[in-house]
Amino acid sequence: MTRKKVTLAYITDQSARKATFKKRQKGIMKKVSELTTLCGIQACAMIWNPFDAQTEVWPDPEGAKQLIKRYQETSLKDETKNLNQESFTRQRITKAKDQLNKLRKENREKGTAQAIMQYTQTRKLPENPTITDLKDMDTLVEKYLTDINNKMAALGS
Numbered sequence: 001m002t003r004k005k006v007t008l009a010y011i012t013d014q015s016a017r018k019a020t021f022k023k024r025q026k027g028i029m030k031k032v033s034e035l036t037t038l039c040g041i042q043a044c045a046m047i048w049n050p051f052d053a054q055t056e057v058w059p060d061p062e063g064a065k066q067l068i069k070r071y072q073e074t075s076l077k078d079e080t081k082n083l084n085q086e087s088f089t090r091q092r093i094t095k096a097k098d099q100l101n102k103l104r105k106e107n108r109e110k111g112t113a114q115a116i117m118q119y120t121q122t123r124k125l126p127e128n129p130t131i132t133d134l135k136d137m138d139t140l141v142e143k144y145l146t147d148i149n150n151k152m153a154a155l156g157s
Contacts, residue, residue, distance in 0.1 A: 045058045
């Protein structure tokens, strides 16, 4: 037999509201118990009772305190993994800046290598080279010479 559809509205009758509260509270506690058993997880439930001064806690107050303490400690440890929109955007911007700097460095090195090749063919330096350009060319030539010497040594031995 199916149940009739329940309308979600405030129950004005005090005794009916109290009875419904007790039934729903019992159902929630049962679901938390089943969830921990079936899924093998740790969970707790705390329900404040507006009709009594007592708060219902499952499995027990001490177990709930331990679970809450464990949750708070793990959330501090995993703070690097927790992202909100702002930190996610900052992380993406930092990654993009690093990638941009890497690509700029590669482009500069390729341009310098191209200038060196052009110089070896035409014996002419690029127009208006700056001191930085000349230093980069010198560094790259020294790197190429070191690589050549290392390869020659490896082949000789």
